[in-house]
Amino acid sequence: MEIQTSKALSDVQQFRYELLQWCGNVEDAEKANTFVMGKDEKPVQAQLPKSGIEDGIYLVHADGKATLFELEYAKDDNMDSEVVAIGLKMGSFGIKIALHDEANGDDITLTTKSNSDLKADKYYYIDNYDDAVADMDGARNTNHLRNILNPKIKLADEWYIPSLGELYRIFINKKAINAALEFAKGERLRDRWYWTSTEYSATDAWSLYLCDGTGNWLTKASDAFRVRAVSAFIF
Structure with missing residues (x-):
């Protein structure tokens, strides 16, 4: 043959x-x-060898490189480049986490006022919990909020407030992420309420309690919680 x-x-x-x-x-x-x-x-x-990088927690360096974080790194401070963020890779999901909370870690409102209640705005609102947990588009959500964001939230280019789904993935990896944050001389994620960019309505947005994973919606212009910015993790 x-x-x-x-x-x-x-x-x-x-x-x-x-x-x-x-x-x-x-x-x-x-x-x-x-x-x-x-x-x-x-x-x-x-x-066959795996494509891309393996799942895990990464140290993201100022030169753009990413190093898989392992506990033994805590014994060696001789890094070639400054760590500027922590990376999380889970399958096709990847995100970079800022080293510090916004507003010096203060509890702050998410916005200065409510959104308008226009028909076009309603496209962004998710009032069902299951749908909110599935929301993975924090960058889009944040763009919708930018004109009314609390000015204490100073987002650099390409950084945004995580959606509820994105923040949940950070929460379930919180222990390892906090170890990497400590190594990088950043600020641990606290057992506190954190804002997400997933909006419930014109007046409310979803937040997540990083102690037990409880999600709830609260008034974004009057309730005060922490904010941790994120960015896309390209791998």
Whole structure:
């Protein structure tokens, strides 16, 4: 049997393609793959190197590089470049976390006033908890709030207030993130209420209690909580 090759196929794909041609059907080709690899070996595809960087907590340096944070780093202060943020990678999700809370860690209102109640604004409001937890677009949300944000929130370019879904992912990794923040001489995330940019209505926004993960909506122009800025983590 003549084996056809294609430059578009990887080495592993070509190997499996050849097996399929020789065997004539998928079931026999899978058995042949198991035989070639050995009974206790993983399938060929499972042995391929992972693409991108692995999940975990990262030290993001001033030169743009990111180093996977491990506890032993706490014993070595000789870093090549200043750490300017903490990175979090979870599957396709990635985010950078600022080293300090806004407004020197004070509890502050999210905005100076309510949004308008125009029909166009209602597109941004999420009054269902399950939908709010699924909100992963803090950058869009923050842009909607920028004209009325509390001036004590001084966001640098490309930095924004996390959505409820983004802040939840930070919360479930809080222990490791706080260890990295301490190493980088930043400020730990506190067991306090933090604002998110996910709006409940023209007057209210969702917040998250970073002690037990409770989410609630409160008045953004009068209630006062902490704010921790984030940015996209490119990997």
